[in-house]
Structure formats: structure tokens, C-alpha cells
Amino acid sequence: xxxxxxxxxxxxxxxxxxxxxxxxxxxxxxxxxxxxxxxxxxxxxxxxxxxxxxxxxxxxxxxxxxxxxxxxxxxxxxxxxxxxxxxxxxxxxxxxxxxxxxxxxxxxxxxxxxxxxxxxxxxxxxxxxxxxxxxxxxxxxxxxxxxxxxxxxxxxxxxxxxxxxxxxxxxxxxxxxxxxxxxxxxxxx
Ligand SMILES: [Mg+2]
Ligand SMILES: [Zn+2]
Numbered sequence: 001x002x003x004x005x006x007x008x009x010x011x012x013x014x015x016x017x018x019x020x021x022x023x024x025x026x027x028x029x030x031x032x033x034x035x036x037x038x039x040x041x042x043x044x045x046x047x048x049x050x051x052x053x054x055x056x057x058x059x060x061x062x063x064x065x066x067x068x069x070x071x072x073x074x075x076x077x078x079x080x081x082x083x084x085x086x087x088x089x090x091x092x093x094x095x096x097x098x099x100x101x102x103x104x105x106x107x108x109x110x111x112x113x114x115x116x117x118x119x120x121x122x123x124x125x126x127x128x129x130x131x132x133x134x135x136x137x138x139x140x141x142x143x144x145x146x147x148x149x150x151x152x153x154x155x156x157x158x159x160x161x162x163x164x165x166x167x168x169x170x171x172x173x174x175x176x177x178x179x180x181x182x183x184x185x186x187x188x189x
Pocket of ligand 2: 089091092105106107108
């Protein structure tokens with residue numbers, strides 16, 4: 001039995017965008033995110049975070065920090081009964097940073113590597129799944145994998161919407177004020 005998933009962007013979608021989150025103290029969950037994730041859990045969706053974290057390539061923080069931060073996110077969400085099933089991140093950048101992290105990888109959104117990895121780890125029907133995010137690259141990721149596309153107006157969402165050509169704006173399946181509203185719409189599909 002293939003499951004449906006909601007692939008969530010992290011910064012600007014679940015937690016407030018602070019331009020390279022690199023301290024636990026700066027982690028603030030956006031209003032509506034907790035209840036939205038819980039709603040998706042209760043509806044039987046896998047909830048999977050897919051996030052570009054080029055701060056690793058840029059030397060701003062390391063993968064160990066991301067593990068600690070993601071555990072803290074899980075703890076905070078748990079307090080309101082919400083659960084993220086898995087985190088997938090891209091630590092790379094094509095032109096910034098050093099060593100193994102400086103690479104033209106297949107996982108930096110809008111490339112599809114993170115979702116492909118998730119689909120290999122879980123049995124996911126990607127065509128009945130959704131991508132929710134605040135950036136144009138999140139919408140392009142949705143289109144690249146054949147999932148539904150939901151833009152949230154938190155984080156960079158308002159600017160992202162404004163910057164899109166009309167033809168692409170019309171391709172977005174739903175524009176939501178925040179993750180809570182996005183989850184309500186997804187659960188009504
Ligand atoms: Mg974002
Ligand atoms: Zn990558």
C-alpha cells in the first residue's frame with residue numbers, strides 16, 4: 001500500500017526564516033505549523049522535511065548541528081502532538097565552500113534527489129503527494145517530481161509569489177496563508 005506524503009520545506013514554512021538558522025535559540029515555530037503538521041499526521045500523510053542547508057557548505061554550521069536542531073524541532077512539535085516522520089537535507093552548494101560539500105549535487109532543491117531518497121526509504125505515491133514551501137524552488141521541486149504544489153505566504157512566500165511569471169503562478173495548486181491553512185486545503189483534496 002503506497003502512502004501519500006507531504007514534503008515540507010523547513011525555513012520560512014515550519015520555523016521562522018532568519019537567513020541561515022545557526023543557533024538553537026533562533027528556532028521559532030511559525031503559528032499554525034504545529035497544528036497543521038498534526039492535521040497531516042492525523043489524516044495519514046507521511047510528513048517529511050526536505051530542506052536546502054547550504055550553510056554546511058558555507059561553513060556556517062555542521063551536520064551535527066542540524067541533527068541537534070532537528071531533534072529540538074521534534075521535541076517542540078511533540079508538545080502539541082505533531083510529528084515529522086523524517087528529515088532530508090542538502091548540505092551542498094555548487095560554487096560556495098570547500099571540499100566534499102562544494103558540488104553540483106542532485107539533491108539541492110529544485111533538483112529531486114531528496115524526494116527520490118525519501119521515496120526509496122518509504123513507499124510513497126509521489127503523484128498523490130504534495131510539496132509545501134515558501135520559495136519558488138519548492139514549487140519547481142513539486143513540478144519536477146509530479147506532486148501537488150502549495151505555496152505558503154510565511155517566510156519569503158509573498159516575495160516568491162510576486163516574483164513568479166504569471167504562467168508559473170497559475171501552475172501553483174494552492175496559495176495558503178500559512179502551514180495550518182495549507183494542511184486544511186490538502187486534507188480536503
Ligand atoms: Mg523556505
Ligand atoms: Zn545536495
